[in-house]
Amino acid sequence: MALSASALRDRAPRTAGTPLRPSGNLRRRMALSRALEAVATAAALFAVALLIDVAVTVITNGAPAISFAFLTQSANGLSGGGIANALLGTVVMVVFGAAIAIPVGILVGLFLTEVAGPRSRLAHLLEVVLDMLQGVPTVVVGIVVFGLIVVPQQKETGFAGAIALSIIMLPLIARASQQVLAVVPPSFRQAADALGVERWRTVIGVILPAAAGGILTGAILAVARAAGETAPLLLVDSLYHPNAIQLQPFGNGVPSVPMFIYTTYDLPSVSGITLAWGAALVLLTGILVANVGARLMLSRTRRRMGL
Amino acid sequence: MSSIGSIGSRLRDRAGAHSSLGDRVMYALCATGGLIAAAVIAEMIYQVVHGAGPAISRDGLAFVLHSRWNPFFNRFGGGQGLYGTLVSSAIALVLATPLGISIGLYLGVMASPRVRAVVGPLVEMLAAVPSVIVGFWGVIVLAPFVAHHVEPFLHGALGFIPIFGTPQTTGLSLFTAGLTLTLMVLPIIAALSRDLFLTVPRELTDGAAALGATRWEVIRGVVLPTTAAGVAAAVVLGLGRALGEAIAVLQVIGGGHGISRNLFLPSDALAPRIAQEFLSPEGQEIPALFYLALILLVIELVISVVARRIAGRFSVHRTVTT
Amino acid sequence: MSAHGGELAGERAPEVAARLRLHGQPVAGAGDRRLDAEPARETVFEIRDVAVHYGSSQALGWTTLDIHRHEVTAVIGPSGCGKSTFLRSLNRMNDTIPNFRLEGEVLYRGHDLYAPATNRVEVRRRIGMVFQKPNPFPKSIYDNVAWAPRNLGMRAGLDERVERALRHAALWDEVKDRLKQSALGLSGGQQQRLCIARAIAIEPDVLLLDEPASALDPIATASIEELMHTLKHRYTLVIVTHNMQQAARVADRTAFFALDLSGSQRVGTLIEYAPTRTLFTNPSDPRTRDYITGQFG
Numbered sequence: 012m013a014l015s016a017s018a019l020r021d022r023a024p025r026t027a028g029t030p031l032r033p034s035g036n037l038r039r040r041m042a043l044s045r046a047l048e049a050v051a052t053a054a055a056l057f058a059v060a061l062l063i064d065v066a067v068t069v070i071t072n073g074a075p076a077i078s079f080a081f082l083t084q085s086a087n088g089l090s091g092g093g094i095a096n097a098l099l100g101t102v103v104m105v106v107f108g109a110a111i112a113i114p115v116g117i118l119v120g121l122f123l124t125e126v127a128g129p130r131s132r133l134a135h136l137l138e139v140v141l142d143m144l145q146g147v148p149t150v151v152v153g154i155v156v157f158g159l160i161v162v163p164q165q166k167e168t169g170f171a172g173a174i175a176l177s178i179i180m181l182p183l184i185a186r187a188s189q190q191v192l193a194v195v196p197p198s199f200r201q202a203a204d205a206l207g208v209e210r211w212r213t214v215i216g217v218i219l220p221a222a223a224g225g226i227l228t229g230a231i232l233a234v235a236r237a238a239g240e241t242a243p244l245l246l247v248d249s250l251y252h253p254n255a256i257q258l259q260p261f262g263n264g265v266p267s268v269p270m271f272i273y274t275t276y277d278l279p280s281v282s283g284i285t286l287a288w289g290a291a292l293v294l295l296t297g298i299l300v301a302n303v304g305a306r307l308m309l310s311r312t313r314r315r316m317g318l
Numbered sequence: 319m320s321s322i323g324s325i326g327s328r329l330r331d332r333a334g335a336h337s338s339l340g341d342r343v344m345y346a347l348c349a350t351g352g353l354i355a356a357a358v359i360a361e362m363i364y365q366v367v368h369g370a371g372p373a374i375s376r377d378g379l380a381f382v383l384h385s386r387w388n389p390f391f392n393r394f395g396g397g398q399g400l401y402g403t404l405v406s407s408a409i410a411l412v413l414a415t416p417l418g419i420s421i422g423l424y425l426g427v428m429a430s431p432r433v434r435a436v437v438g439p440l441v442e443m444l445a446a447v448p449s450v451i452v453g454f455w456g457v458i459v460l461a462p463f464v465a466h467h468v469e470p471f472l473h474g475a476l477g478f479i480p481i482f483g484t485p486q487t488t489g490l491s492l493f494t495a496g497l498t499l500t501l502m503v504l505p506i507i508a509a510l511s512r513d514l515f516l517t518v519p520r521e522l523t524d525g526a527a528a529l530g531a532t533r534w535e536v537i538r539g540v541v542l543p544t545t546a547a548g549v550a551a552a553v554v555l556g557l558g559r560a561l562g563e564a565i566a567v568l569q570v571i572g573g574g575h576g577i578s579r580n581l582f583l584p585s586d587a588l589a590p591r592i593a594q595e596f597l598s599p600e601g602q603e604i605p606a607l608f609y610l611a612l613i614l615l616v617i618e619l620v621i622s623v624v625a626r627r628i629a630g631r632f633s634v635h636r637t638v639t640t
Numbered sequence: 641m642s643a644h645g646g647e648l649a650g651e652r653a654p655e656v657a658a659r660l661r662l663h664g665q666p667v668a669g670a671g672d673r674r675l676d677a678e679p680a681r682e683t684v685f686e687i688r689d690v691a692v693h694y695g696s697s698q699a700l701g702w703t704t705l706d707i708h709r710h711e712v713t714a715v716i717g718p719s720g721c722g723k724s725t726f727l728r729s730l731n732r733m734n735d736t737i738p739n740f741r742l743e744g745e746v747l748y749r750g751h752d753l754y755a756p757a758t759n760r761v762e763v764r765r766r767i768g769m770v771f772q773k774p775n776p777f778p779k780s781i782y783d784n785v786a787w788a789p790r791n792l793g794m795r796a797g798l799d800e801r802v803e804r805a806l807r808h809a810a811l812w813d814e815v816k817d818r819l820k821q822s823a824l825g826l827s828g829g830q831q832q833r834l835c836i837a838r839a840i841a842i843e844p845d846v847l848l849l850d851e852p853a854s855a856l857d858p859i860a861t862a863s864i865e866e867l868m869h870t871l872k873h874r875y876t877l878v879i880v881t882h883n884m885q886q887a888a889r890v891a892d893r894t895a896f897f898a899l900d901l902s903g904s905q906r907v908g909t910l911i912e913y914a915p916t917r918t919l920f921t922n923p924s925d926p927r928t929r930d931y932i933t934g935q936f937g
């Protein structure tokens with residue numbers, strides 16, 4: 012020991028016996044800390060207040076439009092009507108898009124976790140691709156689908172809209188699947204491997220069922236995101252009969268709720284604005300309910316997987 | 319193409335002599351999924367470059383900075399849109415970065431788990447509100463408020479700075495577009511930075527607290543420095559979101575032409591112009607719109623690579639909830 | 641159980657405690673006489689009927705004991721017996737754990753640590769802590785030590801303060817040429833001594849050590865133990881350890897905690913508290929005897 016004990020022996024710190032109230036510069040430091048904590052708390056409250064303000068605006072403006080007829084009748088120009096055809100059109104396109112994006116997304120998730128392995132170069136590359144896909148603005152997705160489908164067909168169609176929505180959903184579902192698959196307990200795989208079960212049987216029989224809840228959560232959130240997209244539809248599915256139900260996306264333009272909101276709002280009439288808000292209320296309600304439901308489901312899955 | 323080759327070799331490793339037919343089918347299917355994702359990106363680049371072809375061969379790179387947009391005289395340039403996009407996104411970033419990090423700190427460091435479990439999803443739900451609804455909220459609530467209170471106040475107090483010029487009565491302006499984008503970027507930065515702050519090891523924050531540090535000192539001394547790279551990536555991802563937004567910005571930016579230093583004047587931006595002009599394109603406009611999309615795509619691809627690069631050891635990417 | 645603990649604490653023999661340095665080095669010079677003239681009877685902590693709950697489960701049973709100035713007090717016992725909970729209650733490190741609740745009183749030099757007027761930050765500024773796993777900040781060696789003094793506004797003579805702290809932690813000679821390099825490049829033992837240097841740089845009154853050597857190799861452990869012998873002349877030390885030999889080597893007094901399995905819950909309980917030599921050579925509780933002779937835990 013380089014240091015002699017006597018060098019260490021010293022008086023107790025000046026503060027030793029005094030009450031445990033702030034000493035030295037602590038009063039000022041506490042004030043600074045509390046002030047900044049208050050700022051952070053206020054920022055969080057501000058964000059929640061923003062959400063509430065948006066929701067209240069939509070509710071107060073949209074509630075007068077809501078009626079049974081509003082949900083069950085098709086649009087009827089300036090004279091009122093409802094959003095039944097737009098609602099059905101959105102459902103058709105979203106379901107169609109999800110039917111493509113969910114299986115492909117799950118396959119990408121499986122590729123990242125089961126085939127390539129989390130640390131491999133290939134997985135890294137694919138993650139870069141997913142990052143890029145998610146970063147592409149939805150209006151660019153629209154213009155790409157315009158060039159890919161609308162131009163060759165010489166026609167705006169619900170099919171083109173559904174493809175655009177599936178491109179938007181794909182990276183979301185792939186990422187969500189990857190995250191859930193990555194936390195399936197390795198013991199599940201090892202147990203199956205130890206029994207000499209083929210990997211694909213393990214994946215279908217054990218891993219996917221274990222991750223199903225989480226993947227479904229991701230899929231619902233992705234669908235909710237896609238259902239509210241306007242920009243790509245503006246480019247590839249904006250020409251449709253506004254007052255008719257159209258459930259056949261191939262070769263036909265299909266109406267949608269976001270496009271209904273966007274176009275009705277521009278109509279030169281007060282009732283048009285109310286209809287647009289009514290549609291916004293329906294859309295927002297659906298999206299927020301899907302969000303809450305998906306989150307509740309996720310926490311249930313987490314508990315079941317013991318996370 | 320090397321990626322396809324390595325997929326092949328990887329599959330041979332995995333699906334080697336021991337693998338059954340079923341396993342090989344599964345690996346091939348999964349690889350197909352990955353290839354589809356990669357093909358979509360490749361197709362995007364091809365479509366946008368192909369569609370912009372006529373405009374590229376006519377105007378070349380000069381298009382990017384040329385600021386006139388006149389379909390009747392076939393004069394197109396991306397300069398004005400680029401200006402509007404960059405300025406509105408900059409406003410959003412300047413506001414949303416400190417706010418978002420503050421919210422992240424509140425949720426990740428300060429709030430109890432119970433509060434976090436409620437407030438966190440509420441903040442994320444802000445990101446789930448469709449842009450068309452955010453845009454209407456911007457027109458109905460935000461723009462009048464900005465026109466009557468914020469812009470006159472800023473003009474009065476800071477009018478000597480050219481960017482705070484004379485306001486319009488509508489409130490539809492580059493500034494309002496920036497505020498609207500703030501709302502859309504805020505939950506991204508908040509949620510991603512919260513997730514980062516939650517990864518700071520307990521030992522480090524405890525160690526700092528045991529040295530008689532206040533909460534703010536723990537944050538400034540330990541939490542922020544250890545996550546700085548990830549937070550920077552989160553901010554860049556937020557920027558990516560702001561740069562690409564079309565509908566909400568279209569609704570509140572006012573559709574002005576020309577470049578002005580005054581933020582309180584109507585303006586235009588890349589993504590909203592694509593969305594709007596596509597409703598009724600004139601003559602040679604479509605290739606020019608593809609050119610705008612190309613500019614946006616290049617910016618966004620660069621951003622996703624940059625975000626990944628600066629994130630370093632952190633895995634920061636937007637998720638299905640942001 | 642509280643009465644039992646209190647009784648034992650009351651039996652303290654100050655002269656024995658002051659002189660009981662099992663492996664302590666002979667202290668040279670005039671200082672020795674001063675030590676002798678001033679037996680370490682002064683009480684730093686009076687722990688009165690303290691119980692700790694996490695939600696509905698109780699982690700620590702009713703505990704009463706006194707901790708004396710300029711002594712090393714060791715807390716031993718099998719894992720899960722509430723040792724760390726007890727230690728972390730002494731500088732309010734448990735406060736941030738959800739549903740933490742403390743009953744009873746912890747008096748530090750006569751002041752209630754858990755009184756409403758007590759400032760938690762001030763508590764930790766005076767009662768420092770070193771953790772089980774070395775936790776240097778991802779900063780330079782210098783900045784690790786200088787960080788807390790800077791916060792506290794001790795900017796004058798900062799270089800000297802850093803050097804002094806590193807010397808007192810017996811680390812100076814090893815790091816003086818690379819103060820600007822990252823602390824994460826140090827070995828585990830060096831990191832832990834850096835954490836000690838970091839803690840003493842702000843001149844606390846008490847140093848709590850939570851199994852400070854459990855993650856270290858024997859040589860690093862020996863250097864930490866040696867350090868404790870010198871540090872106790874200036875600070876009051878409380879060390880949690882699961883290593884009985886370590887307690888016997890470094891501590892003046894030892895508290896033995898064990899799980900009380902009599903109730904429905906497994907509650908950590910103080911079994912015996914005595915001068916270290918007494919506890920190890922002549923324990924009064926059969927459970928202590930069983931533990932130190934290796935029959936359980």
